[in-house]
Amino acid sequence: MxxxxxxxxxxxxxxxxxxxxxxxxxxxxxxxxxxxxxxxxAQAQAAGLAAPVPLADLAALPDPEFRRVVLPCDFQNRPHVELQSIHDGQPGMRLIAACEGWLVDLGFVPETISARPARASAAIPAITAVVRRTDPPGAFSPPPRNGRFFARDAEVMSGALGVEAARPFTLYAEESAWPQWAALTPSPPPPAFxxxxxxxxxxxxxxxxxxxxxxxxxxxxxxxxxxx
Known part of the structure; x- marks a missing residue:
């Protein structure tokens, strides 16, 4: 066989x-x-250790993300919009303003604080901020209502604040634009990778x-x- x-x-x-x-x-x-x-x-660490650059020089950088910058604007006397947010598990909103064509996240205010400080008679010194890239919102993000945003839509926010050209970056304040207003907490997002x-x-x-x-x-x- x-x-x-x-x-x-x-x-x-x-x-x-x-x-x-x-x-x-x-x-x-x-x-x-x-x-x-x-x-x-390594880029984020090096940028965080570098000295802040003037805001006028920021646009000339090939990639400004993670760089620190000096903001010369008087935010206490500028308009802002509010972005619904959560910080440390607490609901509230982030105040978004504009400075020389850039969107600036001034910090977080708890939802329990409804009052806003009066406009200041004198501008405070310049504050520093850190640059982070802003991703466009998702297709199903809710639209803004009554001046309050529910997604970080740079284009629509820029239009609401009178900024002609929206940039894909947000400048997060490292210091308070209202030192006398304890409810405002500047909180730049950490460069988490x-x-x-x-x-x-x-x-x-x-x-x-x-x-x-x-x-x-x-x-x-x-x-x-x-x-x-």
């Missing part, structure tokens, strides 16, 4: 080779993402190694069966 000899598993080999190329490609992509993220973190790319890369490369082991074991079993 003769035994039918099985041929070489070409289909399995091609499928495993394609899967292996995909896993290695994903791992290499995560390695590149890791380098990019580390560069971004999730840097899990090394773990993702190791996962993809680990799966590639598992796939190789699976293929070798299956191939050896197939060859032993063919030889018997």
């Amino acid at each position: 003769t035994t039918e000899r099985a041929g070489f598993p070409w289909i399995l080999t091609v499928a495993c080779a394609a899967a292996l190329a995909l896993l290695i490609g994903l791992g290499a992509w995560q390695v590149r993402r890791l380098a990019w993220k580390e560069g971004l973190i 999730s840097n899990n790319h090394l773990g993702y890369a190791l996962t993809w490369f680990g799966l590639a190694i598992v796939l190789i082991g699976f293929y070798v074991a299956l191939l050896r079993r197939r060859l032993r069966k063919s030889a018997s």
